[in-house]
Amino acid sequence: MGSALNIQISNRIRFSEYIRTVWRMRSLCWQLMMRGIQVRYKQKLIGIVWVVLEPIMTLLIFVVVFGILLGQADNTHGIPYPLFTFTALMAWQLFSTTISTVSSSILGNADLLTKLYFPRLILPMASSAASLVDFGIIFLLYILMALLYGLAPSWQMLFAIPLLLTSCGIGFGMGIIVASFNIRYRDFGHILPVILRLGIYATPIGWSTDIVPETVRKFTAINPITGLTEALRWSFFGTPFSTNALLLSIGVVLVVLPLGCWILISQEKNFADYI
Amino acid sequence: MSSRKIIRVNKISKRYLIPHHLNRADTLREAIMQAVTFKIRRSTMEIFWALRDVSFDVMRGDRVAIMGINGSGKSTLLKVLSRVTVPTLGTARIHGRVSTLLELGAGFHGDLTGRENIFLNATLLGAKRQEIKKNFDQIIEFSEVGHFIDLPIKRYSSGMRARLGFAIAFNIETEILIIDEVLAVGDFAFREKCIGRIRALCESGHTLLFVNHGNHLLKDLCNRGIVLDQGRAVMDGNIDEALEFYTSHFHYIPRNLWQGDMGNSFIRLNLLRLSQHHHTSPTKKSDSDHFRLNHPIFLTIEYELLQGAIDFTIGLELRNSSGIVSHTIYQGNLDHQGEPIVARGRHTIQVSLRILYPPNDEFTISPVISGSKDGAPLADAPMVLFSYKHDQHQPDYPKNVHTAIEWNWMNR
Numbered sequence: 001m002g003s004a005l006n007i008q009i010s011n012r013i014r015f016s017e018y019i020r021t022v023w024r025m026r027s028l029c030w031q032l033m034m035r036g037i038q039v040r041y042k043q044k045l046i047g048i049v050w051v052v053l054e055p056i057m058t059l060l061i062f063v064v065v066f067g068i069l070l071g072q073a074d075n076t077h078g079i080p081y082p083l084f085t086f087t088a089l090m091a092w093q094l095f096s097t098t099i100s101t102v103s104s105s106i107l108g109n110a111d112l113l114t115k116l117y118f119p120r121l122i123l124p125m126a127s128s129a130a131s132l133v134d135f136g137i138i139f140l141l142y143i144l145m146a147l148l149y150g151l152a153p154s155w156q157m158l159f160a161i162p163l164l165l166t167s168c169g170i171g172f173g174m175g176i177i178v179a180s181f182n183i184r185y186r187d188f189g190h191i192l193p194v195i196l197r198l199g200i201y202a203t204p205i206g207w208s209t210d211i212v213p214e215t216v217r218k219f220t221a222i223n224p225i226t227g228l229t230e231a232l233r234w235s236f237f238g239t240p241f242s243t244n245a246l247l248l249s250i251g252v253v254l255v256v257l258p259l260g261c262w263i264l265i266s267q268e269k270n271f272a273d274y275i
Numbered sequence: 276m277s278s279r280k281i282i283r284v285n286k287i288s289k290r291y292l293i294p295h296h297l298n299r300a301d302t303l304r305e306a307i308m309q310a311v312t313f314k315i316r317r318s319t320m321e322i323f324w325a326l327r328d329v330s331f332d333v334m335r336g337d338r339v340a341i342m343g344i345n346g347s348g349k350s351t352l353l354k355v356l357s358r359v360t361v362p363t364l365g366t367a368r369i370h371g372r373v374s375t376l377l378e379l380g381a382g383f384h385g386d387l388t389g390r391e392n393i394f395l396n397a398t399l400l401g402a403k404r405q406e407i408k409k410n411f412d413q414i415i416e417f418s419e420v421g422h423f424i425d426l427p428i429k430r431y432s433s434g435m436r437a438r439l440g441f442a443i444a445f446n447i448e449t450e451i452l453i454i455d456e457v458l459a460v461g462d463f464a465f466r467e468k469c470i471g472r473i474r475a476l477c478e479s480g481h482t483l484l485f486v487n488h489g490n491h492l493l494k495d496l497c498n499r500g501i502v503l504d505q506g507r508a509v510m511d512g513n514i515d516e517a518l519e520f521y522t523s524h525f526h527y528i529p530r531n532l533w534q535g536d537m538g539n540s541f542i543r544l545n546l547l548r549l550s551q552h553h554h555t556s557p558t559k560k561s562d563s564d565h566f567r568l569n570h571p572i573f574l575t576i577e578y579e580l581l582q583g584a585i586d587f588t589i590g591l592e593l594r595n596s597s598g599i600v601s602h603t604i605y606q607g608n609l610d611h612q613g614e615p616i617v618a619r620g621r622h623t624i625q626v627s628l629r630i631l632y633p634p635n636d637e638f639t640i641s642p643v644i645s646g647s648k649d650g651a652p653l654a655d656a657p658m659v660l661f662s663y664k665h666d667q668h669q670p671d672y673p674k675n676v677h678t679a680i681e682w683n684w685m686n687r
Binding site: 010025034035039111269 | 291356362363364365368373377382386398403
């Protein structure tokens with residue numbers, strides 16, 4: 001504010017100007033994030049409980065199905081099975097909540113798109129920020145559980161932060177690609193939950209990659225979250241992980257984040273017309 | 276430096292592609308075939324230019340009325356200038372902060388309180404946090420919602436919501452105000468307050484782009500008028516010239532007869548006619564455009580149902596010259612036995628209106644169609660217009676008395 005605004009209206013996109021506008025309107029991102037968080041806790045007696053309930057239930061299912069029924073509880077390099085699963089689940093949970101909230105963030109605010117201008121990238125940014133706050137609560141729960149199991153803190157655990165951010169970044173990048181295409185063809189919004197439901201079992205969460213035969217292991221490694229779950233376990237427990245799988249995850253985030261932003265920024269001029 | 280030119284519009288055109296489902300796929304196999312061969316789809320796209328080579332400059336402090344009949348491109352122009360949509364061709368430059376009121380209360384969330392909603396809505400309109408804090412009390416006071424400000428917005432009446440929306444939009448710092456027909460909502464007193472606020476903002480040097488169907492209001496607020504016709508700017512001059520041009524060129528379309536084809540995939544409107552005679556031959560172009568007091572007015576609506584057995588309603592909206600909806604009349608799709616009209620094909624319905632306490636004014640009547648099939652009402656329904664003049668011997672009614680009318684559907 002204060003400085004004279006000079007708005008250019010045309011069919012061309014200027015990326016540098018776009019990024020500057022996003023920065024100038026950062027308070028909108030904050031406001032939208034706050035709205036997302038506030039709404040989640042309105043008219044609910046125990047809002048926080050609902051946030052942690054989903055991962056806890058998922059964890060319980062894993063403990064019962066994989067740990068007890070399928071007997072995976074012993075293939076954990078000696079780590080308590082719930083902790084072993086929860087560690088990997090965090091990477092998956094962050095990825096899947098980010099991709100699903102981000103992918104619906106634009107269509108879900110259709111009323112704003114047709115009435116007002118702001119850089120549309122702010123919408124997925126705000127919704128992923130709101131789900132990061134939820135994740136923070138889940139993370140605290142994890143720390144609590146780790147302490148109860150007597151896990152000693154180490155410097156290696158700090159690697160968890162970039163690993164989790166990578167997981168969030170993959171979800172964000174893929175999410176905005178889905179969100180952009182979903183404006184034109186709503187099919188994309190329907191495919192995503194199916195893929196996520198399959199993905200949670202195709203990712204080494206309740207099981208270790210050691211049980212997978214060498215020939216199949218190449219295929220499990222295609223999943224960009226695989227490398228992150230293993231590396232996350234390494235950072236907490238020092239269990240072995242595949243460098244190639246981790247490099248793949250890093251490669252995916254480096255491709256998918258700029259690609260997603262580019263698709264969204266170059267497509268957003270058409271959003272209001274197609275919605 | 277041409278710093279006085281706050282908006283420069285240079286040859287803006289906007290193209291829309293309207294898909295026509297002439298060969299809509301009825302089976303999955305057809306759908307797959309069409310998906311594989313994109314050609315079929317593309318060939319049924321109709322190109323529609325909503326704006327064509329529109330150029331004009333706006334000086335700082337100008338108050339510009341954008342006029343035009345429905346579908347002339349007014350809203351598209353405002354959307355382009357507020358950056359909701361981009362022009363297909365051409366450029367525009369805006370040197371200043373724009374506040375757009377294409378809709379009130381954008382981003383309002385029902386579960387949040389009025390107070391919480393103020394921040395998000397004002398931020399969406401481009402206000403900074405400090406500024407919102409500074410003007411916060413002013414916004415609450417202007418909105419007249421009082422202690423309801425701490426109640427979730429879903430508990431508000433629609434009038435309260437609208438008032439809060441106005442209060443935010445008019446109490447943040449801006450240089451250019453773009454206002455589409457939103458003033459039509461809200462009660463009379465509050466509307467006057469808003470108009471007073473717009474006038475004050477204009478006097479303090481704000482620039483205004485304004486769309487409204489009330490000619491008196493345009494004359495009152497604006498100093499300049501641009502008339503759009505089929506996407507082109509056909510007139511650009513001072514407000515008196517522009518209004519003169521507009522009324523002399525365009526009123527023949529919304530006068531007391533409208534013929535055409537408009538609607539959606541289940542209903543098409545073909546004719547609207549206002550008359551003071553019960554039976555008029557369709558070829559007779561018009562009666563007088565002045566209607567006599569205490570004599571009923573007959574409105575004939577002809578329409579075609581493209582699909583049978585559809586649940587819908589035809590209503591009417593009566594607006595006075597300031598664009599305020601003074602009456603909404605519902606339930607018109609019943610035949611003389613009170614059964615809903617559901618058969619495919621052409622139908623005619625007629626309604627008689629008796630205007631009891633009108634001020635001397637102009638009125639427009641437009642049909643409102645809503646149905647459970649396609650959901651949304653017709654946004655750009657055609658309208659007919661008439662002026663109501665008192666007979667000489669009738670006493671003058673006080674100016675602010677609301678119009679009272681009686682109506683009676685006379686379906687056949």
